[in-house]
Amino acid sequence: MISAVILTKNNETTLEKTLASVSFCDEILVIDDYSSDGTVAFAKKQKATVIEHHLENDFAKQRNFALEKTKGDWVLFVDSDEIVSEQLKKEIIKKVTSDKSQVTSKTNGYYVRRVDFFMGKELKHGETADVRLLRLAQKGAGKWVRSIHEVWDVQGKKETLCYPLLHYPHPDVAQFLTDINWYSTINAQYFFDTGVRMHGWQIIVYPVAKFFVNYITKLGFLDGTAGMVMALMMSFHSFLTRGKLWELQQKQKN
Numbered sequence: 001m002i003s004a005v006i007l008t009k010n011n012e013t014t015l016e017k018t019l020a021s022v023s024f025c026d027e028i029l030v031i032d033d034y035s036s037d038g039t040v041a042f043a044k045k046q047k048a049t050v051i052e053h054h055l056e057n058d059f060a061k062q063r064n065f066a067l068e069k070t071k072g073d074w075v076l077f078v079d080s081d082e083i084v085s086e087q088l089k090k091e092i093i094k095k096v097t098s099d100k101s102q103v104t105s106k107t108n109g110y111y112v113r114r115v116d117f118f119m120g121k122e123l124k125h126g127e128t129a130d131v132r133l134l135r136l137a138q139k140g141a142g143k144w145v146r147s148i149h150e151v152w153d154v155q156g157k158k159e160t161l162c163y164p165l166l167h168y169p170h171p172d173v174a175q176f177l178t179d180i181n182w183y184s185t186i187n188a189q190y191f192f193d194t195g196v197r198m199h200g201w202q203i204i205v206y207p208v209a210k211f212f213v214n215y216i217t218k219l220g221f222l223d224g225t226a227g228m229v230m231a232l233m234m235s236f237h238s239f240l241t242r243g244k245l246w247e248l249q250q251k252q253k254n
Helices: 012-021 039-045 059-069 086-099 173-193 202-217 220-253
Strands: 002-008 027-032 049-052 074-077 082-084 109-118 131-138 142-145 151-154 158-160 165-167
Touching (some): 012 082, 027 059, 059 074, 059 142, 082 086, 086 109, 086 131, 109 220, 131 151, 173 220, 202 220
Parallel strands (some): 002 074
Antiparallel strands (some): 074 131, 082 165, 142 151
16 A cells, blocks of 8 residues: 655645646545635645644655554655656555565655756756655655755665656746745754854855856856756855854854
């Protein structure tokens, strides 16, 4: 049995394709952070099991809450702006089915490559071009850690699936900026709480270096305007995170 888990917050416009792509799963569990739009009503209409639970700016905690609620032997985490491709769907079914008979070489988890689309274009370069995420694992194999940019810490043997998860974040630049502002706040607080401290010069140097790596070293310029905007936005995220961390440090001193 495979349980699909989707975390939501006002995702009414993107949820339809996500839910359709995981319809092959035996259970679809939507953990909603008290959406104010039609997300919950739509998910229930599509026969998903919906549980409302406050995120509290801790994605690992929310995902671990979802893990406890799932009934499947395997759990597949898919974000509300992601789509399981048809090829990936078939690969997941094949792997999970065949693994039942492979007692001696049992795999506990699978990494999935993710392909990003931005401004109507597939991004083939930059930091988003080589993302691998552990999103499919046996239920009791591990827990999620880190409040932001969370990681599923699965023990035992892990493999990487061949086919990708399709990612359609940030429908426009305005929403991208809103997302960056929110995520950078959580990230800065995480760094502060874990003892990371920032020197003033790093607020400028890190973002500049990040843009150079994404746009030049990782060939982001080959993705045209979309690649340039993505590199700028990721650099801005780095700037905001470090600026907000610096601000938290100054408040502590005062």
